[in-house]
Amino acid sequence: MPVDTGLNKEGMIYQRDQYAKGGLGVRYWDYRDNHAFQYVIGNDILDAGCGEGITLEKLVKLFPEKRVVGIDTEPENLEICLRHKLPVQEGSLYSLPFDDESFDTVLFSEVIEHLDMPEKALSEIFRVLRPGGRIIIIFPNDRTFMLARLAMGMVREAFYDPGHVRQWTPREIRSALSTIGFKTVAARSIPFLCWPVCLHHICVVEKQV
Secondary structure (H helix, E strand, O other), X not given: OOOOOOOOHHHOOOXXXXXXXXOHHHHHHHHHHHHHHOXXXXXXXXXXXXXXXXXXXXXXXXXXXXXXXXXXXXXXXXHHHHHOOOOEEEOEOOEOOOOOOOEEEEEEEOOHHHOOOHHHHHHHHHHHEEEEEEEEEEEEOHHHHHHHHHHOOOHHHHOOOOOOOOOOOHHHHHHHHHHHOEEEEEEEEEOOOOHHHOOEEEEEEEEOO
């Protein structure tokens, strides 16, 4: 879970601490990321809102021949990424510090639900993508996550406030992306096909030429 700067240190749940525990949750995390990675194209990849850099680290290892860049606004996330020697820089999703048509793929994993102005961020991603470039969006189903964590005895995690502004649905995300000028090429809820009982939805869209 991302660092919530509104909490005291004692109340925070860190992504890397959770990942280090291993177990079923980490196996699912890897399954989710591997499913998303199959849609990566081109040589220039942006992890937009990379958090503590777990997925960014996977991208760097999986695609050593490609240019991979992470971006985040939170100083603590940036410090954690730099401590792990990851290619990260500070920047706002509402004003990305990159030229037009700089990337072939943008990974947008568990970020959009945190944003007050998601359409503005999506428009910025559209700007920095090359024609035919892809954005891979992953967002969670909060209700199912809470129930799954309770079932696993993870009471603290179940009631932890991750700072989500909005619960998206697959239909809503496709509509928002279409309005901006993206064309859907793949969409799937995981680990099952029925969204109400799934943990995440993955939507892959391309910038129309």
